[in-house]
Amino acid sequence: MTSTPEPPGSARPGGRTARNTAAVLRATLDELGEHGYAGLTVDRVAVRSGVHKATVYRRWGGVDGLLAAALEWSAREHDWAPTRTGTLEGDLLALAEDVRHGFTDAPEGAVSAASIAAALASPVAAEALRAFMADRHERSAAVVAEAVERGEVPEGTDAVEVVRCAVAPVYHRLLVGREPVSDVDLRRAARIAADAARAGAFVSRD
Structure with a gap:
């Protein structure tokens, strides 16, 4: 846009x-x-x-x-787009950093957390949040598609699932464990997701 x-x-x-x-x-x-x-x-x-x-x-x-x-x-x-760093691991790290920022920096953090709470209480809010997250995941998936084009990960890689893998540990720490997320945590999540993608873990076996 x-x-x-x-x-x-x-x-x-x-x-x-x-x-x-x-x-x-x-x-x-x-x-x-x-x-x-x-x-x-x-x-x-x-x-x-x-x-x-x-x-x-x-x-x-x-x-x-x-x-x-x-x-x-x-x-x-908000015309949000993922940061490009030139490597899949770097791009996934930037996505993980965006998630941390979205839940820990004011005023965005309060709105993000309250949106999650609203989704637990209201089916209407839950559906709206699913649509919001689907939009973010689809935009984020572009960095994985570009990694495929570079030959960094294999053809057939499920881009959205790679994104989910990279950011899920961040959400878990923030929202389930209610614990701080360090730079080390972010780098580990990005590295694991990128390594798994390069190994073909996200290519459909059907």
Whole structure:
């Protein structure tokens, strides 16, 4: 993407509806980060965004609708792309660093953690989070596809699974063990995933 797309529900780019939509969805994420899913309310979002509560209810229906739309909007608004270093291991390390950053740096960390908690409490939020993560994984998979083109890993390598392998230990430490993630941890995860990919571990045997 080369420009910011129109947020969901916008009537026309740059119009008042688009501005109000962006304000509401941005306010939803801000409120989620500050108060968590349990403290996320339409009233708070309306006050923070400056959009009337009745309008928020009419367009998004409530907290779950707001959160689903906000996660979709966030994925579409931010033109994120993985860092290229020239090697698969380096690229996977950069991805792992991005995950750590996303959960430990303010204010992104609070929003990321609250989104996970919301997905555990709400099927609607869970579906929205799955879509958000699928988008990130597909974008990240580009670095594996480029490694295939360089001859660094074999043809038929499942790029998304390589990405999952590299970042899963980071998520486990952060969200399950609730422990710090060191640079050594990140390098180990990237190295293991890259070594396994080079050995053909992610090529389908069917």
